Amino acid sequence: MPIRVESEQRIIRLQQELRTKEIDGALFIYPIDIYYFTGTRQNAVLWVPAEGNPLLLVRKSLARAQEESLVADTRPFPSSKEFPALFKPTIRRVGFTFDVAPVQQCNFYAKLLEGKEFVDVSAINRELRSVKSAWELERMHESGVRLCEVFSQVPQFLRAGMREIDLAAEFECRLRKAGSEGYVRMRAFNQELFQGLAVSAATSGQPGFFDGAVTGRGLSAASPHGPSTATVAANTPILIDYTGVFNGYIVDMTRIFVIGNLEPTLRRAFDAAIAIQQYLSANLKPGAICEELFLAAADMAEQAGLSRNFMGAPGENARFVGHGVGLELDEFPVIAHGFKVPLKAGQTVAIEPKFVFPDLGVVGIENTFAVSTGGGVKITDLPDDIVFL
Amino acid sequence: MPIRVESEQRIIRLQQELRTKEIDGALFIYPIDIYYFTGTRQNAVLWVPAEGNPLLLVRKSLARAQEESLVADTRPFPSSKEFPALFKPTIRRVGFTFDVAPVQQCNFYAKLLEGKEFVDVSAINRELRSVKSAWELERMHESGVRLCEVFSQVPQFLRAGMREIDLAAEFECRLRKAGSEGYVRMRAFNQELFQGLAVSAATSGQPGFFDGAVTGRGLSAASPHGPSTATVAANTPILIDYTGVFNGYIVDMTRIFVIGNLEPTLRRAFDAAIAIQQYLSANLKPGAICEELFLAAADMAEQAGLSRNFMGAPGENARFVGHGVGLELDEFPVIAHGFKVPLKAGQTVAIEPKFVFPDLGVVGIENTFAVSTGGGVKITDLPDDIVFL
Structure with missing residues (x-):
């Protein structure tokens, strides 16, 4: 409190x-x-x-x-x-x-x-x-530590052949035991999120209603979001994108897991995502203009020959690369087209460059950062690398 | 679909x-x-x-x-x-x-x-x-079968000394593996629910914002609802009240679990809840007036000397005993004070007489029924008895 x-x-x-x-x-x-x-x-x-x-x-x-x-x-x-x-x-x-x-x-x-x-x-x-106090930043860091601890357990239960929903259930079970409060608040009208996504290459490229790069197939047309009954295959990217909610404060992160090997196209796209994150993180400073950060990220995606896949399935690309988080998942600021405002110190932002290949799956990264004069301070402090099993 | x-x-x-x-x-x-x-x-x-x-x-x-x-x-x-x-x-x-x-x-x-x-x-x-078609009633019955299957697994993981949140996590894990879609839609402004509640006597009597008999303590003042870190004790009632969401259709049920013995006051209150449910179920017929059903239930609670504890902590009693369920958890009709409308065949209603004792915990029952000319048809078809472990 x-x-x-x-x-x-x-x-x-x-x-x-x-x-x-x-x-x-x-x-x-x-x-x-x-x-x-x-x-x-x-x-x-x-x-x-x-x-x-x-x-x-x-x-x-x-x-x-x-x-x-x-x-x-x-x-x-x-x-x-x-x-x-x-x-x-x-x-x-x-x-x-x-x-x-x-x-x-x-x-x-x-x-x-x-x-x-x-x-x-x-x-x-x-x-x-959108601007967090020192006390709030402490809460956000606590949330980050607890969510990272759950992500670090994934190799204990991720297996080829399991269903996405079973993978999600195992993750969510540990997330709840870590104390996550479950209900994830979103402010936008008509958005719904159940904690996060555990999706495999079979479904992660599917477009959807969700205002993000990845929606998943979900379990029915009534809940067309998140894990499905599809099974997790070897040698393809498995995307785990979850929130943790502790004392009301939400952090948001994504990691990619691969059982076996990843094909070179996806490896290169992942490296491009890391480069974009690195650029954005270095520039998460007070005064930086949100739209300019987005345009620079989109430009890096284009330089890598990956414009069509950036932040959504080709033709359904979202025009953002990061969003504020805190007591709600969709706080200000938005690192997006049309958001011509400067960042402020103490804002907390989830940066999530992702590349969507409808046939191959999704790769990318997401971390929650605090804006500071020295650039982004990583709140979800776990290695970014793809976890190979 | x-x-x-x-x-x-x-x-x-x-x-x-x-x-x-x-x-x-x-x-x-x-x-x-x-x-x-x-x-x-x-x-x-x-x-x-x-x-x-x-x-x-x-x-x-x-x-x-x-x-x-x-x-x-x-x-x-x-x-x-x-x-x-x-x-x-x-x-x-x-x-x-x-x-x-x-x-x-x-x-x-x-x-x-x-x-x-x-x-x-x-x-x-x-x-x-509020009126379900034959096709929708089939979906509701399917949801009922799947939620009951999860409830029947509780004795496998409920143990004295575990934290409420761990009990909830184990239940929710199995619920998700059974295919529940997780996100529970509520229409009422300012209500929030994360799947359901697993609460022990230490917290189940605590009042709260939730428009129901039981709120729970939750994990923080930001999320003051549902399981807490309190531990589950022997010889006290453990209340498990969960929804299942399958193809969008929600069913809602509650069962009481006890490790050891239950004290006579609570046993008598449980029996009163069963009697109220039996009366209401027999009268879930087209034409029955919702308010009259509620008043009859409240009268039965009074006859049992339990008015103060009916549907909430003394002084915070809710003035309803059942609510419509379907694509949302809070559909029409409401079996409540002020709801002077007749039931219609094909409506689906969660009936939930509960008695709240701030110091002893909560006992009661909840099942989802379909309104029919022959009275309520039970959709959550599992025995109502307290499960003693």
Whole structure:
């Protein structure tokens, strides 16, 4: 649980942003946003006025929220009659997270606070959270150590002929025993992820709905993502891409495993991925422009003659090479086409150059890094090499 | 994947509802809604006019959506310029799922379709889906068989002194190997579930955010739900409450395990839960009013002197005793206070009378049933008895 000073500093930074944007306060209803500012993820609503003290209104469980909350004024959710009186008449513009709040929820609160203007604070919220404090970076490093420990166990259970789903089950079992919290939060509408992927060459090149380079076949059209019942073959790349979630903080990494030998085309593509990661890692410095990093990575892929395979099956290539991680898997910043903003120190980013060959499988690498003046600090500190068994 | 006639019938039923409500069509953007009507869960948008043929507009992956979709007109998502031309000028009222669609998404489509009125079709959508076809009931029964098979393995790995998280990891490993798809869809805003719960008396009585009788402590304040690092003790109830997801269809069940003996208070409460389940099961018939079933169950709890412990820790009692299941864990109907609607044949409901004793743990039962003229048909067909080890 975050310490009190964390919560206070986060709220102060938010209040500064609100005042700059002439917004009179922000009303948060989304669980992980509330956790970020208060230290509790009970069912509650958080009001942060641009000036003054925050107020946490709890639906369930009040007892548990009062135990966990770092916000002094934590009380039961009021009746609809009492609710409006909590907002001073001078409050006119109310910030709301339009990116995740359903229309029904927005209408409910807009009706309670009739006459006030609701404005979107999604970007403010995401930008604030993208920069991690020293305390948060410690949590991210802890998560990294624990996820790496699970990855290092893979040679104990990976066997040729096993099904992808069995490989995934063995990995996930160890991940849970290591304390991973399982539920992986994603902010993007219509994305779903179950912890990660263990996919073999038979399925890893298949395109899909997922906003990433690799989707997998999954177990049915209802869940078309992740491992399938296909079996893992020798002499082909087996891609293990998993998240670990500890104290809410997500890290994300990928390693390639091969039982036997890897064919030269894939070996060369893997080396290109490592070179791209090395370039990006060296440049994960405050001020570097996200889009420029992506374009440089795409250029390196082109120089290697691998444009068509970069970050997706040919024709379905994703236009990014890295994404922020933290309390959500898809935080800011995105190392992507169109993301013309500078990196900031303390942001944490999963860098994942991958090459997709529909017939041969996928190779690549992924590590979570912290942005610093000396370049990326590796949070998932395990060797990058292909593991040959 | 559903057969074509399923998709056609679902769309015909929807169109009838739309015409009855004088809505000119429904625009679906939520993945599982789109899957229900089309058979594909790629990243897409579905337009169902009140009269005429549906249209599936795919963002990613088009190739995969075209393979899976049961809707004849499946094509790429158009440009913002082309989008409005897909809607006839006579279309005025457009149905939209306000329960799950974020404000940003709604604003995006409302702008594309300027001048049209967006109306909420959340209830229509949920009511339609609550009644399962014969084909869907077969899928639910298959899911039930597979989940029961995993529950029957528990005595092989449950041991006194193991941590809740290790018990959960062993269960989840077998669940995944049985083919469960892992990601459990919930519709309610701000609910999160990671497959289920394996919780011991040390934590099962703890209140929480989850809209159910049992939340568990979880692994941190960021993920305050499910198993913790507490250890499983002899002579206390161990509650295993898990979902299984196969071909998208979710079943939900709970069994109690005891290493050694159970104290008489808990034994009597368990017997009361079984009696309530028996009563409800016998009355899961078309026409029975959901609220009346709940009130009868609550009355039986009171007769047994267990009102305070029914469906939650004293003071945090939930006011329901069952919930619809299917493609989502929280479908209609809800056997709950305030839900004054009749059951319909073919609805599938998880019935879960539970008694929570903060100091002693939780006992109870949960099974998934189909509503039929002969009463509830048990889908999770495993003995209800406490398993003594």
